[in-house]
Amino acid sequence: MPGIINAIPLAVGLLAAGLFGATPAAAQTYDPRYPVCIEVYTIDGSAIDCSFTTMAQCAATASGQSAQCYANPYYAMQNRQPGPGPSPPRRSR
Secondary structure, three states: OHHHHHHHHHHHHHHHHHHHHOOOOOOOOOOOOOOEEEEEEEOOEEEEEEEEOOHHHHHHHHOOOOEEEEEOOOHHHHHOOOOOOOOOOOOOO
16 A cells, blocks of 8 residues: 555655646648748737738838738748659660
């Protein structure tokens, strides 16, 4: 019986450490559905929004703010056309 009594505080401690040590998952910064992103700088830090279809649309939003527009680094990878692939192996004669 003493073994069970000693195991209970240990189990409770491990459970508490797991609950308090868990951190929330971060949201994905870049939306792969849109080709253009804006990063807006504020006194509290910066925020990235990838919801623009053209650079001109983003530039209009960035106008008058401390912000910059750039190509979404994850958009191009999603929309690339597959290449022809490897050539078939040659047969020796």
